[in-house]
Amino acid sequence: ADAPVIGLITKTETNPFFVTMKEGAVAEAKKLGAKLVATAGKADGDNAGQVTALENLVAAGAKTILIAPNNAQAIVPAIKKARASGVMVIALDSPTDPVDVVDALFATDNYKAGELIGQYAKAAMAGKKPVIAMLDLLPGHPVGAQRHNGFLKGFGLPTLEAHSNELARPPEVVCMADSFGDRTKGQTAMENCLQKNPDINLLYSINEPAAAGAHKALKAAGKEKNILIVAVDGGCAGIADVDRGVIAATSQQYPLRMAAMGVAAGVEYAKTGKKASGYTDTGVTLIAAKPQAGVDSQDVKTGASLCWGKK
Amino acid sequence: MPSITFRRPPQVTLATLGPFIALILACAFFASQSERFLSAQNFSLILQQVMVVAVIAIGQTLVILTAGIDLSCGMVMALGSIVMTKMAASHDLSAPLAIACGIAVTVLFGLVNGLLVTKIALPPFIVTLGTMNIAFAITQLYSDAQTITDIPEGMTLLGGTFVLGQTAIVWGAVLMLALYLIVWFALRETAPGRHVYAVGNNPEATRLTGIATDRVLLGVYMLAGLFYGIAALLSVARTGAGDPNAGQTENLDAISAVVLGGTSLFGGRGMILGTLVGALIVGVFRNGLTLMGVSSVYQILVTGILVILAVATDQLSRQGVR
């Protein structure tokens, strides 16, 4: 028989996180003898592109579609339609809303990822008065909001609930800027934040590339020593930055694991007709070079060996 | 006098056919590559996928025909969809009323664009760059960056289908095609339609012949707003939600459809049906390449090459004919 076709729809084409996810899926599909067709939204937040991709994959004969939804709610009708035609749909990375419109969910809890680095930062600041800068993703992006608000929760500042799409802004946060998760824009944002308040001593970054850009800005201003940087992601480059002391701690997530699990479920479905179900938290792990008392963390070596779920 | 009577210089016919030939070539190619491509149902799917951009591109075509450009189209569309869904969801307006509110907002944006372009004589690029940002910000603020899903039945009617032969066709696609026919007719057969071409072709001459060019421009920008409003409705009907992150790539997509369809960015020359073909070309590439199992990075690569090839073939064949 023909190799089963499995479709993968990531959020964007360029985010290393999703590129890794795609590579994991391709490798797993090759191993299990399936054909993987990978597509993506055109930009972060692009729902229409994902709907189109979903429809085209169904038309292309995919029996399983793995999707990292750009918009938890707006994608729902398209998923329902795909499932109605007998396709198994699995959400990766982040849930749909409601959760149960997909057959199964393999994802990171982004709010929790934020919480972990918040707790770590709280401990590491050791009672010092925090002057916080936050480099967020882009306006209106749920992942950005969840990590942001989770971080504040972990740090013990007033915040918003996990499902909120707004960014809480307690007075300790002196500067908030959008980095688009991008190195260059992170650098520019940090430069302007430093100009606004040179005394910033704690930096939250949406991901590691933005943190690396911010670090460059700090270094240029000669301030990289007096600041604590925390981020989310746990990519291999990010872990290396933790090792170098650029980033103090990061919440590591596991896109390769998500992808592999998704592909395996797809092959299983093709072979046996048995669908995957339920929520599998693929986990987040706090990786820090210097552990803090009262906060569970793994060291850099563990982090590097696991980066993004590498086996 | 060395001239012979003829109805229409042959160049015009070819310029019009050009994009169409490119579309046919693309279809032939994909049909040869995937047996799933050539089915009524697949074409219905493609129509449905391009309907939002295609309707936006109608407005964009009108603006470009007047030698303008509208960068705000996608964001204004997103704002329209947020306004109409939020009016229904949060303020309990009935579907028709909520839709009217949404469209009113998009037309208002068209009015603002038009006033700035005509009364202060600002370049359309700058004006719509500004209103693009404004529309985006208002969308985010008004929606709290939340997707609005709790919308009444009446608002998604256009997303419903009817069956023709064995193919399910979305009502929205029919509306889109109908809009193209209406605009095609209006541009070709009515006085205001010809004035749109005249303004783009030679604004000064048009002013001197006593046409109120400002009024034509204002009308065009408002009409464009209307089409963005209709596109907003189609987008709500298609996704069943008001999405504050929609519309971000639609301006480049719509302008590309217009230019691929053979309309000149310098105004005054072009065909509205070309725009439909231009929008379809993009949709066909995306669909066909996915059916072939091409992954998306390669899809982007191939799309880049095919866009150039398609237009180049057209151009070279025309030079050959000359």
Next chain:
Amino acid sequence: MPSITFRRPPQVTLATLGPFIALILACAFFASQSERFLSAQNFSLILQQVMVVAVIAIGQTLVILTAGIDLSCGMVMALGSIVMTKMAASHDLSAPLAIACGIAVTVLFGLVNGLLVTKIALPPFIVTLGTMNIAFAITQLYSDAQTITDIPEGMTLLGGTFVLGQTAIVWGAVLMLALYLIVWFALRETAPGRHVYAVGNNPEATRLTGIATDRVLLGVYMLAGLFYGIAALLSVARTGAGDPNAGQTENLDAISAVVLGGTSLFGGRGMILGTLVGALIVGVFRNGLTLMGVSSVYQILVTGILVILAVATDQLSRQGVR
């Protein structure tokens, strides 16, 4: 004969000053809002933040002066930075050699754009839409979408600073300003520079006067590629990395800088120094609004309004003078 000798019609002077006045107004506004704004160091920072886009915008200005447009600029820049960093990191080339490779690739893209525009007479919009996608895809494939950080010292020299008074200034910003001066000089004082204007102003007349318009266009696209290559180097020097995600918003940013700077999208009219001012306006807005503590959605809103206001003030003041 009712004409009096004069050197330069006053309109030209005003058109040139217009964007500059808008920049001054914006600076005055931000200075009144934040005491941190008006410092040499802050201006050095802004220069540094805009240098990449500003250098891309030089190439874009040249293309737009010939009545073209280059959508591929940002992606070609990203490709250039990936090629040069990867050549150094993975293939152990020395910094100068690796840089040369990167720039060779961007110039090659310029050559391709130029050949398609001149030899097949395709619209620049379509050509560069295609090469934009192609450059993007190659960037992703060649870099595996991974940021390249392991780069030699020699490649980031332009990111270093020197101190003037008490202000640290980045070498790259100096290079950027130098490039503007050179291009300003070339466009104004040399024969090839005037030919660029002539081609954009009236291509047919220029061809008839015996200028090889195709060669001028080809040269412009290749030069633009060169500037994208230099921008790539600046971006590597600034961020210390080869970033495959770079360049996605640069085409709109660069075109905006050109248009804000007073250059006509219809070609043949404009000033390169206006483009620098246009790029600075955008950088000043972003910096000033962050200093004021305006959150990002409101920043976008305010930017939208200010862009329109800035150009409108300029336009209205000019009408008043008339």
Next chain:
Amino acid sequence: MDAFAPAHTVHAAAGAAPVLQAKGLVKRYGQVIALDGADFELRAGEILAVIGDNGAGKSSLIKVLSGAIMPDAGEILLDGQRIQFKSPIDARKAGIETVYQDLAVAPAMTIAENLFLGRELLRPGIRGSLLRMLDKKKMRAASAARLAELKVGIHSMTQAVETLSGGQRQCVAVARAAAFARHVVIMDEPTAALGVKEGRMVLELICRVRDQGLPVILISHNMPYVFEVADRIHIARLGRRAAVVQPKKISMSDTVAVMTGAMPASELPPECLA
């Protein structure tokens, strides 16, 4: 003076105010002064030629009269009423039609479309009044008839104007103005690009228009043509009106001498003046 319209202009409304009059028009472009206090007077039923060196301000003058540009100073009177044209639309509404020197055509549009631009013929009934549908066939036929009058050999009215020869284009502009004027016709060098035959046809057309009672302003550098058809000649010089002369009573060489500044207008015998 107004009371004495030239005897051979049969339709001159006796004793009426001038149809179109202007006083002290000034128009500056930067430091260039195109109009420097120009006066102007057009009487009922006459052909008034306007002549002058290149750059004397003739085109600027008629652009002010047709609403295409706004003067910096001066006043315009139509039928003795002070008016202010804010745009060419106002002038059109007042029945003034103009052939501009640079022709003012939409090059990519067809001949028929250009002829009827802004004044399209609509279908009868609701299709015209509500849908504003064009009666293309009728416009094509009417255009063909108009151009045939000028003996210009263009057969297809659906040809784009940009594909026409220089003279053919000019015929389109002339035909348009002549067809729609109701009050005054202004022609800025209507015969410049025309061949001998076509030029004569335009002259005939101008006389026909005058004979129908419409006054015509004719700007031309072609002295034989001017002396053949003009009732009076307005000589423009350095942005002003140097003199208005009677072509029947002055020699061509004297006229040219005044025009080029070789002879001051004050030296002309008073009976030459009009």
Next chain:
Amino acid sequence: MDAFAPAHTVHAAAGAAPVLQAKGLVKRYGQVIALDGADFELRAGEILAVIGDNGAGKSSLIKVLSGAIMPDAGEILLDGQRIQFKSPIDARKAGIETVYQDLAVAPAMTIAENLFLGRELLRPGIRGSLLRMLDKKKMRAASAARLAELKVGIHSMTQAVETLSGGQRQCVAVARAAAFARHVVIMDEPTAALGVKEGRMVLELICRVRDQGLPVILISHNMPYVFEVADRIHIARLGRRAAVVQPKKISMSDTVAVMTGAMPASELPPECLA
């Protein structure tokens, strides 16, 4: 026939081949046939006038001769050598300069820039040869001198051409062609928009060019001008050459009759033909 250049063209190279010759030129635009097998012959040191109705194919003919368009059929000989102009650059290189009917100027650029477009004067030394730096002052001075020759009252050479009056623009184009020609000058209606004074200056210029030994092709609808300066007259009709006549031996009315088709060329007495 070639051996006998008209006696009064002192510079005619005796017995030489025609300077520029064309045989059987055909040019079609869609279904419009602009040139329908046209022949052409320009002799050394002469002014050859080309006349014809609007749309007779005059501009198309000279566009072919100047490399602006490529003919569909036919051949061109320069000094007896078969040549093929692929672009206007080739024609320029061969020393042929042309004033096009639609003037071919860059409107936003200054007068001096337009005059020297493509042939800019460069600074002496390395600044010119390497940097290609313009000698703007010299170009301004040279432009002013050229335009003064035409007695056109433009004083500022840094004025944009789009701000000039119709006639002033034409003077710029004429001055450019006359200044740079080394082999043949082609002028398509150079006096159409010119005033009496400026028109005469252009005629004088044309004669001066001829007297310097360069042959001139003059397209004009102005019969008095044509008969005043032309050595021979090429009559174009319906895309062909109807006849070439001797202005000294034929009346203006006969010429016009042939041109408009009122009289067949075959009825002309043979001594009129050239």
